[in-house]
Amino acid sequence: MIMFDPMPDELAIGHGNRLAILNGQGKISNLIPILHGKFQQHGVDIPGFSTLDLLANAVGMSTPAYTVEHSMLPVLRVTAQPGNEFIHGSCEGIRLNRRLGMLIPRKFSCVCSICINEDLEKYGYSYYRRSHHLNGVDWCPKHGEVLKRVNSEKPFTNFPHVWHREKRVEPLATCSHHIDETPELVRRYSEISLTFLKQSKPQTVTIANGRINLRA
Numbered sequence: 001m002i003m004f005d006p007m008p009d010e011l012a013i014g015h016g017n018r019l020a021i022l023n024g025q026g027k028i029s030n031l032i033p034i035l036h037g038k039f040q041q042h043g044v045d046i047p048g049f050s051t052l053d054l055l056a057n058a059v060g061m062s063t064p065a066y067t068v069e070h071s072m073l074p075v076l077r078v079t080a081q082p083g084n085e086f087i088h089g090s091c092e093g094i095r096l097n098r099r100l101g102m103l104i105p106r107k108f109s110c111v112c113s114i115c116i117n118e119d120l121e122k123y124g125y126s127y128y129r130r131s132h133h134l135n136g137v138d139w140c141p142k143h144g145e146v147l148k149r150v151n152s153e154k155p156f157t158n159f160p161h162v163w164h165r166e167k168r169v170e171p172l173a174t175c176s177h178h179i180d181e182t183p184e185l186v187r188r189y190s191e192i193s194l195t196f197l198k199q200s201k202p203q204t205v206t207i208a209n210g211r212i213n214l215r216a
Contacts, residue, residue: 001038005059007127012070013102014128016055017156027157050097052089064089067101068200072130075193076100080202087201105135109155110147111169112140116161126161134193138172139179141194146171146178 001023006015016028025031028051035054056066067073067089074088077096086092089101110132119126131141138147148169155163163169176182179190 006070009129011128011130013156052097052101074199075196077202079205082204104133106133109150111160114143137190137193138174144179
């Protein structure tokens, strides 16, 4: 099989589908049984494995590292009760890994036209980014342009540039065409949302409440 590392900020489900496409499997659901069988043949088995476990092992990464860098768990699990603030992707959170590991906060996929053009020029293909799938953050954090929604029920089964070329993307309905033109509150919300993506584990509810009270 052809294996390759995920790109910087690449979304786990996008990386998984990219692996599937380039290995002739079409979509990630067809790839998972093959990956599982491959690891069992080499004497590696993961009891109660998650898709994150399989993808991480496929590219030689630990599951926590892959989860923090490529899943949306850091924003889906921002806080936790004291004693449950284990690292995202760790074995203690195997149920969370299976339930939330491949999900995105949005109900649809988003892309940035400028990112697509830059990807094509630099790599020859485009990929899906985590930072384009944060609820309420409707602008590309790198370029400030309004993100575009992919009009497909299964957007990750193809590359962003393909949807863009087929004109199956449309700008999100927002208050401004560029993030610099938005109210300060919106820009601040975007900045905070992006910082959550970098958290290796959730904060306790007590600490989060204390920080909110200090800033209220």
